Amino acid sequence: MNLEELLAFAGRNQIMSLAFVGLTVAIIATEIARLFRGYKPLRPAELTALINRENALVVDMSASGDFEKGHIAGSRNVAPSQFDPESKLIAAAKSLPVVLVCRNGQVSAGAAKRLKKAGFEQVYWLDGGVAAWQQADLPLVKGR
Known part of the structure; x- marks a missing residue:
């Protein structure tokens, strides 16, 4: 799979792509917060x-x-x-x-x-x- 195919998939499946990006950002934010909570x-x-x-x-x-x-x-x-x-x-x-x-x-x-x-x-x-x-x-x- 190359970048063009990935972008085409994201264009055809916008809701799924947004959900994936949202979940990824949420996981990263949670892990960063966990590291600095003390x-x-x-x-x-x-x-x-x-x-x-x-x-x-x-x-x-x-x-x-x-x-x-x-x-x-x-x-x-x-x-x-x-x-x-x-x-x-x-x-x-x-x-x-x-x-x-x-x-x-x-x-x-x-x-x-x-x-x-x-x-x-x-x-x-x-x-x-x-x-x-x-x-x-x-x-x-x-x-x-």
């Missing part, structure tokens, strides 16, 4: 290494009942409604790696954005949440 997703194995290597603070944003059913060892429970970057627990770790965790990764991603805006240097969130942790066959601790 907080990063972690996979379970990366979280384990960060905890062991840099003594990361793991903040679990699950509801109290879900936290008691199973959480990552050493994590601290903070309900989303009580999440505040200025709280004693979180503010003390401003220069340490802070990893936010929830059940599926959605709530923790939003909280990571708040921490970064509050001036935290190393902010992460567990992509896929506790569900991803379990799928990786990593252990959970029950109780408080």
Whole structure:
């Protein structure tokens, strides 16, 4: 296929061509925004290494009942409604790696954005949440 054939195809299929260009631009914009947002997703194995290597603070944003059913060892429970970057627990770790965790990764991603805006240097969130942790066959601790 040469350039002339490609241009002829685009001319015959204008809607499909515009859709392709629009999707391509959207994907590129999303990826560029992801690179510069300042907080990063972690996979379970990366979280384990960060905890062991840099003594990361793991903040679990699950509801109290879900936290008691199973959480990552050493994590601290903070309900989303009580999440505040200025709280004693979180503010003390401003220069340490802070990893936010929830059940599926959605709530923790939003909280990571708040921490970064509050001036935290190393902010992460567990992509896929506790569900991803379990799928990786990593252990959970029950109780408080």
